[in-house]
Amino acid sequence: MNFSFDMPQGYSTADLMNLNRVCTKMGKIRRWLTPLLPVLAVLIGSWILTLTWLVIWAKGLEGHILDAVLMVALGTVSVLLSVFFYRIGAWISGKLSVKGTGAIRITLDDEQIDQRTEKGCTQCGYSSICYAVSYRKTYFLFLDRHHSIVLPAAAMTRGTPEALEVFWEQKTGAPIRHLL
Secondary structure: OOEEEEEOOOOOHHHHHHHHHHHHHHOOOHHHHHHHHHHHHHHHHHHHHHHHHHHHHHHOOOOOHHHHHHHHHHHHHHHHHHHOHHHHHHHHHHHHOOOOOOOEEEEEOOOEEEEEOOOOEEEEEHHHOOEEEEEOOEEEEEOOOOOEEEEEHHHEEEOOHHHHHHHHHHHHOOOOEEOO
């Protein structure tokens, strides 16, 4: 049985954000540390902003306008970084990926996984996949801890998600892990 996935615009920002979330959830330490970073950024940014506004209210600006502007900017950036944490990670992932790939077509057949783009074609056997994860209607076939073939269920043009999971378990002997 064959399964095909067509992504006319390549990987979307949502796909890359989900990849970053999956990498976070799969790591032993990152699973706990990464969600703390945005919380700490909000707390630190809020503390900086509150302290700055209290000093301005109590003493006025009296020649310290630049200091106040820098502190407000630092606090605001800290809060914004926490709000856009995963989007920034997706942007970095997009910057690190191959440019100009155009449309991506991935086919899973009985022998291998075939990925075709405007830049070229790659094939890999099922034995080269470390593990498979399903998260938010997207399948991630991990080549190592941070690199994955992303298969959005919405881009599936041949086959069904249920049949893909059965096929995957037959080919690899391991089920697709489902994350919440």
